[in-house]
Amino acid sequence: MSDSAYGARGNEDRSITRSNEPLTPPYPSGDPRAAGGTPFLIGEAMTGGYGRGADILNGCTVAVDKGKIAVIVGPNGAGKSTAMKAIFGMLSLREGRVVIDGEDITALSPQDRVAKGMAFVPQTQNIFTSMSVEENLEMGAFLRRDDISGTMAQVYDLFPILKEKRRQAAGELSGGQRQQVAVGRALMTQPKVLMLDEPTAGVSPIVMDELFDRIIEVARTGVTILMVEQNARQALEIADIGYVLVQGGNAHTGTGDELLADPVVRRTFLGG
Amino acid sequence: MELMNALVALLNYVVVPGLAYGAQLALGALGVTLIYGILRFSNFAHGDTMAFGTMATILATWGLQAAGVTFGVLPTALLALPVGILGTALFVLGTDRAVYRFYRTQKAAPVILVIVSMGVMFVMNGVVRFIIGVDDIGFADGARYLVNARDFRDWSGLDEGLVIRVPQVITLATAAVAVALLFWFLNRTRTGKSMRAFSDNEDLALLSGINPEKVVAVTWIIVAALATTAGVLYGLDKSFKAFTYFQLLLPIFAAAIVGGLGSPLGAIAGGFLIAFSEVTLTYPWKKVLGYLAPEGWEPEGLVQLLSTDYKFAVSFAILVLVLLFRPTGLFRGQSV
Numbered sequence: 227m228s229d230s231a232y233g234a235r236g237n238e239d240r241s242i243t244r245s246n247e248p249l250t251p252p253y254p255s256g257d258p259r260a261a262g263g264t265p266f267l268i269g270e271a272m273t274g275g276y277g278r279g280a281d282i283l284n285g286c287t288v289a290v291d292k293g294k295i296a297v298i299v300g301p302n303g304a305g306k307s308t309a310m311k312a313i314f315g316m317l318s319l320r321e322g323r324v325v326i327d328g329e330d331i332t333a334l335s336p337q338d339r340v341a342k343g344m345a346f347v348p349q350t351q352n353i354f355t356s357m358s359v360e361e362n363l364e365m366g367a368f369l370r371r372d373d374i375s376g377t378m379a380q381v382y383d384l385f386p387i388l389k390e391k392r393r394q395a396a397g398e399l400s401g402g403q404r405q406q407v408a409v410g411r412a413l414m415t416q417p418k419v420l421m422l423d424e425p426t427a428g429v430s431p432i433v434m435d436e437l438f439d440r441i442i443e444v445a446r447t448g449v450t451i452l453m454v455e456q457n458a459r460q461a462l463e464i465a466d467i468g469y470v471l472v473q474g475g476n477a478h479t480g481t482g483d484e485l486l487a488d489p490v491v492r493r494t495f496l497g498g
Numbered sequence: 499m500e501l502m503n504a505l506v507a508l509l510n511y512v513v514v515p516g517l518a519y520g521a522q523l524a525l526g527a528l529g530v531t532l533i534y535g536i537l538r539f540s541n542f543a544h545g546d547t548m549a550f551g552t553m554a555t556i557l558a559t560w561g562l563q564a565a566g567v568t569f570g571v572l573p574t575a576l577l578a579l580p581v582g583i584l585g586t587a588l589f590v591l592g593t594d595r596a597v598y599r600f601y602r603t604q605k606a607a608p609v610i611l612v613i614v615s616m617g618v619m620f621v622m623n624g625v626v627r628f629i630i631g632v633d634d635i636g637f638a639d640g641a642r643y644l645v646n647a648r649d650f651r652d653w654s655g656l657d658e659g660l661v662i663r664v665p666q667v668i669t670l671a672t673a674a675v676a677v678a679l680l681f682w683f684l685n686r687t688r689t690g691k692s693m694r695a696f697s698d699n700e701d702l703a704l705l706s707g708i709n710p711e712k713v714v715a716v717t718w719i720i721v722a723a724l725a726t727t728a729g730v731l732y733g734l735d736k737s738f739k740a741f742t743y744f745q746l747l748l749p750i751f752a753a754a755i756v757g758g759l760g761s762p763l764g765a766i767a768g769g770f771l772i773a774f775s776e777v778t779l780t781y782p783w784k785k786v787l788g789y790l791a792p793e794g795w796e797p798e799g800l801v802q803l804l805s806t807d808y809k810f811a812v813s814f815a816i817l818v819l820v821l822l823f824r825p826t827g828l829f830r831g832q833s834v
């Protein structure tokens with residue numbers, strides 16, 4: 227798929243963003259954390275399941291560098307969403323650990339992980355339907371005590387349609403607009419890591435491309451992105467690193483292009 | 499002239515009492531709907547929370563009266579109301595800590611919480627009767643009438659005298675202030691918005707860092723304030739009797755469900771709908787029709803559709819109809 231809209235340039239392609247003006251990066255460029263090194267976020271050898279049920283994850287590892295996009299793909303029931311929920315602390319791991327920015331956060335609750343700079347956009351019910359778009363964004367920034375108007379302006383910059391509909395109840399918006407609200411809400415905490423569970427589920431192909439563009443734009447500001455996707459081909463095109471999970475374990479790992487070029491992955495997951 | 503007489507009679511016996519009763523029900527239903535929206539169960543103890551609040555206010559009123567403090571033409575109970583609200587808030591927060599929190603941490607099903615609230619209801623019931631007794635207690639003092647029949651007849655020259663009692667006016671004014679404050683709080687303040695967010699989508703509220711225990715505590719305090727205000731207004735308008743307050747549970751629930759559980763606007767609309775249905779169906783229309791009907795056509799009977807003893811049947815019938823045909827209520831709340 228090197229002739230796709232994104233070409234082989236992945237996240238490094240600057241031409242696809244709307245603006246060359248970078249949004250405020252979370253770290254000043256001199257900050258050592260802004261440099262490369264070990265992966266920024268790692269879920270290492272994770273094993274676990276829901277409650278006392280059977281293990282869904284079997285030693286699965288997901289890692290992503292700062293400001294990069296990692297995509298988890300795989301067949302239904304492979305544990306894609308579960309892996310993401312494990313990284314966010316929504317289920318307890320029997321083995322393995324989660325490290326963000328060198329800090330082990332395996333024991334923290336999801337709420338505490340939000341305070342550590344993680345933001346999660348669930349697949350469904352990811353907005354407050356009865357509240358206005360602006361109130362949704364305000365609630366996203368609930369933990370912040372400082373002035374949020376700057377961040378809100380950035381979100382409105384990223385998703386101009388939301389500014390237009392800011393007084394409207396979020397539940398009245400279209401599917402794609404709702405997803406924008408959901409992502410916007412998550413960005414309001416100024417997260418270092420943004421986790422998206424199937425952000426393009428149920429939206430049209432055009433809106434999907436648009437959403438992926440925006441996600442790249444967010445990554446460009448230094449936010450690390452981890453997402454689970456059903457639309458494997460399109461998602462891998464923008465991925466810096468891709469993980470193919472099968473039965474709760476890592477089946478294939480590589481850059482988006484490597485996986486797209488891998489004949490086994492193509493045959494089994496991408497439909498030839 | 500006959501038309502004016504009929505209109506005054508209608509105001510006297512239907513419109514004014516209906517408005518006052520509707521406002522009382524609306525305040526009660528707001529409490530029920532807030533508990534349902536945020537704690538996610540139907541609070542059967544709500545009628546007795548109203549009784550408890552009214553009892554606390556009556557005790558404070560007696561204390562003020564004994565100390566020689568009155569509120570001029572307004573009832574002393576209005577001065578005592580904040581004390582009553584405070585007492586009730588402490589009581590329901592204690593109940594939450596001792597009873598409901600245990601089930602909340604276990605993520606008990608709503609139906610279990612409903613049964614739990616019935617237990618709380620019986621205990622509150624007993625506490626109130628134990629402290630203040632089971633008799634009718636009138637505690638309205640100050641001026642009785644804003645407009646009395648004789649003055650109105652002299653002024654207007656009509657046969658029918660308009661009567662507006664002070665408690666009815668106080669009810670409407672207080673309810674308007676309470677509702678305005680509630681809506682301002684829910685729509686404009688950070689805590690109020692976090693309550694709406696919690697009611698809308700609990701999981702996402704938790705992901706956003708909203709503290710559930712704080713939301714629950716604030717909800718109980720607001721509910722205590724609403725219930726106490728509703729109870730005191732009802733008591734001023736009629737009188738206080740523990741058993742009557744327990745019976746108020748039915749029209750209050752009917753109002754909350756008709757409006758749509760979880761919708762504050764619906765609770766208000768539902769309150770007035772239930773109140774006016776009750777009043778118009780149990781009012782003997784003989785007088786009004788007597789003024790309106792042509793000579794010789796005046797009705798001989800009372801033209802009362804239902805005896806007042808059956809007024810609860812009205813709430814019940816409306817409840818059944820709504821649940822059958824529009825379970826989410828008029829304002830699209832959650833279905834039960």
